[in-house]
Amino acid sequence: MSYTHRSPKPLSTHAVGVLAIMLAMPIEVFSQAGAHGVTFSEDIAPILQRSCQNCHRPNSVAPMSLLTYEDVRPYARRIKERTMLRDRMGVMPPWFIEKDVGIQAYQNDISLSETEIAMIAEWADNGAPRGDPNDMPAPRVFAAEDEWDIGTPDLIVDLPPYTMEAEAPDWWGMIPPVSSGLAEDRYVAAMEVKEVSDVEGGIGGKFIFHHAIIMSTGANGRPNGRWPVHEVGRNAEMFDPLAGPILRAGSRFMIPGVHMHSNGEKTTAYLRLGFKFHPQGYEPERRSTLLNFGNGEIDLRPMQDGQEVHIFHTLQQNMKITAFEPHMHAAGVRMCMEAVWGGRTETLTCAGYDHNWVKVYNYAEDAAPLLPRGTLLHVTAYFDTTADNKNVIDPRNWGGLGHRSIDNMAIVFAPGLVLNDEQFAEEIAKRRLRLGLAKGEGMLGCPLCGFEELPGNGRR
Ligand code: HEC
Numbered sequence: 001m002s003y004t005h006r007s008p009k010p011l012s013t014h015a016v017g018v019l020a021i022m023l024a025m026p027i028e029v030f031s032q033a034g035a036h037g038v039t040f041s042e043d044i045a046p047i048l049q050r051s052c053q054n055c056h057r058p059n060s061v062a063p064m065s066l067l068t069y070e071d072v073r074p075y076a077r078r079i080k081e082r083t084m085l086r087d088r089m090g091v092m093p094p095w096f097i098e099k100d101v102g103i104q105a106y107q108n109d110i111s112l113s114e115t116e117i118a119m120i121a122e123w124a125d126n127g128a129p130r131g132d133p134n135d136m137p138a139p140r141v142f143a144a145e146d147e148w149d150i151g152t153p154d155l156i157v158d159l160p161p162y163t164m165e166a167e168a169p170d171w172w173g174m175i176p177p178v179s180s181g182l183a184e185d186r187y188v189a190a191m192e193v194k195e196v197s198d199v200e201g202g203i204g205g206k207f208i209f210h211h212a213i214i215m216s217t218g219a220n221g222r223p224n225g226r227w228p229v230h231e232v233g234r235n236a237e238m239f240d241p242l243a244g245p246i247l248r249a250g251s252r253f254m255i256p257g258v259h260m261h262s263n264g265e266k267t268t269a270y271l272r273l274g275f276k277f278h279p280q281g282y283e284p285e286r287r288s289t290l291l292n293f294g295n296g297e298i299d300l301r302p303m304q305d306g307q308e309v310h311i312f313h314t315l316q317q318n319m320k321i322t323a324f325e326p327h328m329h330a331a332g333v334r335m336c337m338e339a340v341w342g343g344r345t346e347t348l349t350c351a352g353y354d355h356n357w358v359k360v361y362n363y364a365e366d367a368a369p370l371l372p373r374g375t376l377l378h379v380t381a382y383f384d385t386t387a388d389n390k391n392v393i394d395p396r397n398w399g400g401l402g403h404r405s406i407d408n409m410a411i412v413f414a415p416g417l418v419l420n421d422e423q424f425a426e427e428i429a430k431r432r433l434r435l436g437l438a439k440g441e442g443m444l445g446c447p448l449c450g451f452e453e454l455p456g457n458g459r460r
Pocket of ligand 1: 052054063075079082090112205
């Protein structure tokens with residue numbers, strides 16, 4: 001059996017546009033920009049609206065607003081520098097997926113295309129011209145200061161505030177239970193956690209919650225739900241539509257393990273949990289799992305780039321992986337996940353890493369890996385302990401496993417669905433239909449997508 005490799009078909013017009021633009025590089029860069037070269041009004045403002053203003057506006061997480069030409073003009077050069085970092089630490093917007101390898105379709109992808117990066121550079125180099133104000137797009141409308149990526153939550157739960165002194169050792173502890181006030185059982189479609197803080201002028205980079213393990217408990221105090229771990233600067237988690245986890249009536253939320261660190265400024269902050277529910281009557285058809293694995297021998301030499309830690313996990317059941325979330329600490333700069341099955345090794349995703357922004361990348365529905373049991377997941381975590389890595393406080397230190405941010409970790413969170421053979425065959429049939437895959441036409445992350453009928457089905 002031979003496979004033709006193929007990426008998932010671009011499904012949105014945006015994805016089609018990006019692809020078309022990438023193929024047309026670099027001539028397209030200039031013809032895109034209109035007769036007068038790249039201008040703020042015509043070319044730059046739409047990019048900022050889509051990928052930056054959610055954070056860069058008054059009372060959001062970023063230190064400055066990027067709403068108007070007057071706001072943006074002084075930052076033109078720094079915008080060029082930050083966007084040119086692409087998938088490396090410090091890039092704006094904070095989104096680190098590598099575009100030349102692995103799966104490319106993710107939900108809520110705010111990253112810039114090569115054309116957009118080039119346009120910004122050209123604009124900055126040409127003195128950041130405003131252009132014709134009549135070309136400005138209508139301003140983006142923000143619902144509220146604390147707009148959520150999951151839409152307006154159906155339930156918001158605020159946990160109690162904590163204060164960290166300007167300079168203090170890291171702190172680990174527990175946050176006691178808080179009532180959810182939920183009157184009936186509901187299935188959750190998406191979840192987002194915000195750190196709400198009294199830091200002035202943008203909280204991003206000034207977070208004090210490093211991570212929080214989130215659990216719900218019943219009235220009897222027993223755990224009744226495990227939720228995605230909140231991490232510093234993390235974005236929203238979209239659960240698979242077929243496997244919304246249940247939140248029980250009367251549940252309380254608690255944090256059995258919270259890790260806090262100071263940010264150089266005395267800060268009081270709390271976590272705000274937002275939940276988007278499925279409609280009443282919804283029933284999940286699939287079982288979800290919060291797969292995570294990692295650590296192992298971490299032995300990092302001082303002042304050395306390109307150090308690797310390898311971690312492995314064999315899937316005991318068929319799985320659809322719905323998200324990829326690297327977790328390292330300050331020395332971490334990159335993580336890649338490969339799937340090894342049937343003698344083939346495929347890179348599913350590679351992403352840069354910046355310990356100020358622990359991102360979760362939710363795969364687009366038709367791009368999520370569909371992996372048969374027995375697949376070996378191989379994760380490589382890359383570390384840089386040189387002074388070039390600005391997150392490393394003292395490059396002279398040896399580094400090993402530990403809980404402090406200056407110690408190290410190498411963990412991947414790869415949540416998804418656990419599928420029995422019948423469900424697995426259904427998922428593959430659905431994928432083949434939606435993408436119009438021909439017989440024998442596999443795709444990245446789905447080694448069995450070329451089969452009309454799964455080999456050994458019913459016997460495995
Ligand atoms: C998820 C929130 C978020 C998004 C989206 C985002 N930023 Fe930022 N940005 C921040 C935060 C927080 C900081 C401050 C911490 C830092 O410098 O990394 C920052 C810092 C910056 C800086 C450095 C400012 C300085 O004083 O040097 C620039 C430039 C910048 N952003 C530009 C952009 C541009 C351009 C985009 C969109 C293409 C963007 N950002 C998207 C949150 C965001």
